Amino acid sequence: MNVSLIVTLVGEDRPGLVNTLAECAAANGANWLDSSMAHLAGKFAGIVRLDTAEANADRLEAALRGLSSAGLSLSIERGTPTAGAVGGERIHMELLAHDRPGIVRDISSVLAQHGASIDRMDSACESASFSGEAMFRAELDVCVPGSVSPAQLQAALESLANELMVDLKLEAKG
Template sequence: MQNLMVITALGADRPGIVHELASAITETGSNIEDSRMIVLGGEFAILLMVSGRWNELAKLESSLPNCTKRLGLEVHIKRTEPGAKKEQLLPYTVEVVALDHPGIVAELANFFASREINIRELNTSSYAAAHTGTPMFSVHLAIDVPAGIHIATLREEFMGFCDQLNLDSMMEPAK
């Protein structure tokens, strides 16, 4: 059985954080399986899933606090297991662009949650529209649609939902 650990960390952004953290993980014999890292404001946010033998992860758990303290990171470590295989799921990608206003993410999340559709990944960004400078908001979602849901009906409901909220959107099978 594969041993897994999720690590989240947050601290002031500066060059070298990724190198030092990745080196500390590698030195224990552990391996980064999946990761997300991003600068948010002046902070650097890190989300990692690390694998290794139980003793390698134990070594990482004991050495990581000193490393992250030196890097000025707040860290949270949690052991986990591989995700359970659920019913047949169809991976879809959803893209939404709109004038920026509060509540877009909450409305989208409610639409999918009310249909028992899991959001596997969600990324957002705000930006100024070219030429006009109008505040815009972009959302990218990776969702898992249960195989029993009629896709044409879902797509029609989603497009109607987006039209009501004045959101430009696209839903298509993940590639």
């Protein structure tokens, strides 16, 4: 049986950080499955899911913790086997708004009130092409439970979007 280790890392951004992690994983028999990494505020931050045989998990975890000597701050959690998606519909959301504190809180609050779960979220703050104003952009993949109509969720999000002056696009994800 295999074990998944979820590794979050933060370190001073420099060439070779991903390679350091990849070399450690490979040397300890791990398979690199999923990851998301970015340069954020002068730091390099990432999350990665490594898969390894149960017999190698403790050794891999110890080796990963040893990367702190390379200037990485790490957190390691063992994943649980997934039972598969529980009914419902998957929706892809895109939003664009003038940046201000609270946008993610407001959107995630509506999703939580409807029992929707965020499977993935990517966001960035960028300058508007003509005005140069700070704009917040996000893409989310959301699982809506079978007990909630996607139209119901869409109406609640669109109501919020109008209130926040947010451009929102929702589409069913195949």
